[in-house]
Amino acid sequence: MGVFTMGVFPSLVGSGTLDFSFKLAEAALAKGHTVNMWLSGNAVMMAKKGQRAFKDYSHLEKKMMELVGKGMAITVCEACAEARGYHKEDTPEGMKRASMDWYLAKTFKSDRVLHIGGE
C-alpha cells in the first residue's frame, strides 16, 4: 500500500471541490493507503470546531472526524488559520497545525501527491 498526500486549498461551504477531496481521501483509506491531508488557504476553515450543519449546505465535519478516526493525518496551515481568526483552541482533537514546510516534507515520502488548488 502507498502513501498519498493531498494539498487541499478550496473554500469550505460553497465549493464542491472540498467534498470531492474528502471522498477521494475516504476511497484511498478504504484501499489501505496512508493518507495525509494538508489544509491551506481558504480550506483551513474546514478544520474548525463548532460548525453547524444545515441541510442547504455541504457539511463535512462529521466525515472529516470519521476519517481522522481511521488514521488520516490532517494538518492545518497555521498562518492561513491565524489570518482568518481561527486560533489553536479552535482546532479539533487529533489535528495538527504547522507551517507550510510540513506539506513539502510530506511530499518527500509520498508515492502520490495530489494538489487540489483553491478557487
Add this chain to the structure above:
Amino acid sequence: MGALKLCFVVQRPPYKSENPRLALTHSISSQTAEIHLEDGETVVPTLIFVGDGVLNATKNQQAMKLYGVTSTESHIKNGLLIDMPIWVCKEDMERLGLKEDQMIADAEDMGADLKTKFVSFAEIQKEIEACPHLLFF
C-alpha cells in the same frame, strides 16, 4: 536520502486570488522542510509561471501602496535570494505583450545571485517531466 524535485506551476494572475501567493510561500518554505525530514533528505522546488500566471512576475508592483500587503514581486525576489529557480514562460509573455525589461529579472537589490529564467514552454515541459510531483496553483 536525497533530494526530491517539486515543480510549483502558477497559472493564475496576481491579486485576483490567494493562489499565486500561496505558491510562493509554500515553495519558499522548502528552506525549513528539513526539520520534518531525516538527515540528508531535502525538497528542491522550481517555481514556474505560465499562462496568466506570468503577470505575477511583472516589476514595479505597488501592492503595499494600494492594498497594504507585501507584493508578489517581493516574494519572487525572496525566492531568488534563497536560490530557488524561477522560470517564466516566454510564449505567454509574448501573448500578453510583456517584454523582459518589464519583468522581475533579478533581485540584485536584495543581494541575490540567481536570476529569473525566461524560457520556452518546451523547456518548462521538460522540467515538469523531470519532477515526480507537480503542484498547480
